[in-house]
Amino acid sequence: MSTVILTTVGTSLLFNARREGLVEDHQILAYLKQDPKKASAETNSLSRILQKGDEVVLLHSDTFEGANAADLLERFYREQGVPCDRVRIPGLAYEAQGFVDFGLKNFVRTLAGEIRKAAKGQKDVIINATGGFKAEISYATVLGLVFKVPVCYIHEQFREIAILPPTPIGWDSSLFVLYGDFFDWLSEGEGGVRPKSEVQPRAALLPEEAQVLLEEFELDGKPYVGLSPLGEAYFEAFRGELEQAQTIPIYLAPKARRTLEGLEPAIKERYRKLLERLRLPNRAASSELKSGGGDALGFPKGRIDERVFYAEKDGALYVFALTHHGPEYERMCQEGFYWRDYSPQDFTLLDE
Secondary structure, eight states: OOEEEEEEOOSHHHHHHHHTTOOSHHHHHHHHHHOHHHHOHHHHHHHHHOOTTOEEEEEEOSSHHHHHHHHHHHHHHHHTTOOEEEEEOTTOSSOHHHIIIIIHHHHHHHHHHHHHHHHHTTOEEEEEOOSSOHHHHHHHHHHHHHTTOOEEEEOTTTOOEEEEOOOOOOOOTHHHHHTHHHHHHHHTSGGGEEEHHHHHHHHTTSOHHHHTTEEEEEETTEEEEEEOHHHHHHHHHHHHHHHHHTTSOEEEOHHHHHHHHTSOHHHHHHHHHHHHHHTSTTGGGGOBOOTTOOSOEEEOOSSOSEEEEEEEETTEEEEEEEEETTHHHHHHHHHOOOGGGOOGGGOEETTO
């Protein structure tokens, strides 16, 4: 299986070349070919991890220097027969406020998108976080951890490649399940942000651990709220989990199907989103079994109105009932649902 190496790009190539009195592109390319390890941080690290058949994607800043460096690196690797592309990150520039408000968020979204793109192509991924702004390297590392992708960089003191293994950190995507309506609503705003006056009353209902993922900033002199760069990293990881989980089949019992088909379109869409999130690997942590016992769990727990009773069997999810928070939900919790009352033929695939 080939590997896609997602590489953050800085300007070390241009800086090193100019120190040697080289300013023309053809001079810098010749310098790069002469000693790739010495020429730039990117080629130094890639020379140690790039294998035959691998692909390189260069993520560069929204600056002339960043684009120039990435262009030269792309030309170098293409001449070496290495598949190589470059991607510009809008807003990732030297202007401080724009860098924080848009550049880093766009970097997180773009890097996450490239990780998911590679995963869909059945390719392995390595993040090479040696070049670029220090903040880029920090958030690339966070994304590597939450997406469970190895992150490589050159250790400054020993000049050796260091690899952070794809060990998952203890983040909990259940926040995006329990408060999915809010985060969906926020992300659907223009540019992923909304006016502060619209966000405040909704955000006030969120727990503190969800509120810390938000950030206030000014746009055209007016206050807006969106996800912070860290919030973007977690939300993109959640989206990645959601995409991968859609292969898990969901089967509906007759009662659940009748309920779903009888709902108004807007409410039906809310239940469909909930069923999509039911596929996530942390579903057990967001489920509850009350005193009635039985074989089914209620999902999700918390303040969500829409509720699902389900059980997991042989790699598939079986939904016994759809209901909403209130007396009916409490009654179903007390009575429980049991496999003995159903046969496999009773259940039909959700999207049949």
